[in-house]
Amino acid sequence: MEQNYFHSVTLDESLCKGCTVCIKGCPTEAIRVQKGRAWITAERCIDCGECIRTCPSGAKKAISDPLSLLEKFDINIAIPAPTLYGQFSSGISCNRILTALKGIGFDDVYEVAAAAEILSRETRNWLKIQKEKKPQISSSCPVVVRLIESRFPSLLDQVVPMISPMELSARIVREKYKNSSARVGVFFISPCAAKVTDIKTPRGIESSSVDAVLGIKDIYKELSQAVGHVETEESLSIANSIGVSWARTDGEGSAVYSENHISVDGIDHVIDVLENLENGHIRNVDFVEMMSCPGGCVGGPLSVENPYIARNIISSRERVLQQAAEEKPVELPEGICLFWTEELESRTTHRLDPDYRKAMQMMEEMERIQASLPGLDCGACGAPTCKALAEDIVRGKTTETDCVFMLREKIRDLTREMIELESRMPPGLDR
Template identity: 45%
Template sequence: MNKFFHSVSLIEELCSGCINCIKRCPTQAIRVRHGKACITKEFCIDCGECVRTCQNHAKVINRDFIKCLNDFEYTVALPAPSLYSQFNNINNITDINAILTAILMLGFDDVYEVAAGAEVVTAATKDYVNDHKEQWPIVSTACPSVVRLIRVRFPNLIDHLLPLHPPVEIAAAAARKRAMEKTGLSSEKIGIIFISPCSSKVAYIKEPLGMEKSSIDRAIGITDIYPLILAHLQEASLSPLDLAIAGRVGIGWGRSSGEALALETDEYLSADGIENVVHVLEDLEDEKFGDLRFIELDACSGGCVGGVLTVENPFIAKTKLKKLKEALPKRHTEEHREMSYDDLYWKVDVVYEPVFQLGDNFIESVALMNQVNNIYEKFPKLDCGICGAPTCKALAEDIVKGNANENQCIHILKQQIHEISQDATTFANDSAINNTNTPDYIARLKKYINQIAMLDNDLNREE
């Protein structure tokens, strides 16, 4: 079963079989089996935590590179707001224009800021939140990993999702329209290329929310394009083109709380970092929050500036973006504000995907869950991860699914070895004073040999 497209994948030969990634994955999508990590694709939400955690660089993000410009006759770059925070001494619109000019020097024909799309979405969100009090608190859908997390783990919260396309999609649609009008080329000859800070937005392009097909054609990571821009930045700074169209409202989206603050309300909650996001969603599902209008959730610490495809320390990047935002006008231009609200809303419903469901129906699921609980009670509940599963409960579920066995728990294995050792010692003592050639002796000896062989088998299967 593979319900989603994934940008994160594993290079098996680089994996050392450590358990760092299984402890960090928010959806318990990773196991270590036969000395190598493996990703359960239907559980993965492409948050990139395993990429960030892996010291062996065995987890990678499948993305495009600058050579993808050759796939189209005309290309438009979509820089994320977080891109600006990766450079030093970026303090005003002129400095932003220098970055955008440097992007054109790489071979792009045009550039369109994602921050401009964020300003359009901000205006639409304000109206939607005010008009839909029955959905309060309304949860942002700007982070694809958060939306996918809700779809697979928190089905009761789907009705709280903001049914608007994210800023990158709005910017892509506007950029394509402008390019077609400017060049007279057909849509398929124009390449809209997103400069992405994270893995989840790379995955989003292949499987967008609320629509059949994204307006974005390719995605290049900030980490890949940053040195190329840097090489041209000094020259671009000498005579920057007037390319910037967004102000502080849109650029503020690059850091945590930026989206919520743009709504100009105090009745909001903002959380960043995938572990914190999970805690907020659990409490929201338990209805622990009071009168909130809006909830902004970012899978990456610090917001998009903390994306796994960025280069700057996220805390420094947040400070840079805050300083830049304060120096900008609220909106730089109004040319991107003409999009109809009808173009912003989902056209395809976002639905629950029960990937964690054990059985095919309720009765079967309950029966299997009882089996899980019975097996779980045998375990020490230490969640040590040595078995290759992130928790004892996860190992119990794997056993019920037929993907593991109890002896993968080192504590159970040690107990079995201890019991065999005690029994064998007693048998050896008895044999010393009794006739060792009896059928009973031979039978018991074979029993111990078989038990030891089975334990050795279990150990070898995991090595």
């Protein structure tokens, strides 16, 4: 397990008011409010960005790498996520957007949508040979992979062991420049905060071929100006409708397996379906697409356009591509491995203690404490639920008086005792 937990999702202390809105929506119960501000438990955070969506003060942020990193390399290659095409109206062609990327400092581009098409095909083949462990769960959303590691480890062996379209794009670029002595920088243009974390602490592979992740929102201003200044559109786009569709929910699901799949988006729905997969309630399904963000990657915290509008733009681009002269399939260059080389790890961050007997004692104590708490889940203590507070107490992180109701009860007991004492008179004065 990694020692230093880098996370893209961070807190701007100066903006945090210490309200408790974010603690409720966190799917891994990673946030507590203490000393007037929120604290994110690094081991638990899966970079889903839910807190960014819910924070009323804009104090939760997703940090990505700066554009100035381009200076570190001799040749800079942009690998834009398919979602980038949803950020500009459909009248602006993909070629124009890609040409504009070259206008803001990149030397070349490779579309992640092209790699997604290759992976759609390869995943379809993989599913054909998977008879036992069904359904197979998509590994393309880095949040979902981390969620399964921490909350659903029994499903780890059903995760498709293939690299992501981002990673494949970077490998294709590296392959192309493998004989070059120049320093080649590969930059993912991302709607996704978790990808920023993912290239630093990847899953399934030893290290990422991507050098940096630039948030769409962070380059949007420069890029949209460059889009306006494009004089001659270069013919750079090779992606087809299948790859572009990965930006939205059910794009990957349909591309990989057209009939017997389900596509799930939004972290709450993802959790619900994972619960059902674990219970064995979901049978007779071959493939499950899971996207942590509502609407799919178009709903990512680093995107700019409203996810519903972006999704509409993506769909209309897909139609245009389908209607255009026949689509030419994207070829996978030789010598590139698509499979994971590392096993996923169970990261059960919710385990009370490594010693089962100790954990059992702690749970008994937790049950006792929980029964004494009001069960309102008000969040005033800074923990998302009474149960979570009970857990924090047995873990020794806090005490019962963090609960305002328990505190009130203690004060009431004390007051009663004081009144009782007050009524007693010294024997000499007692008539």
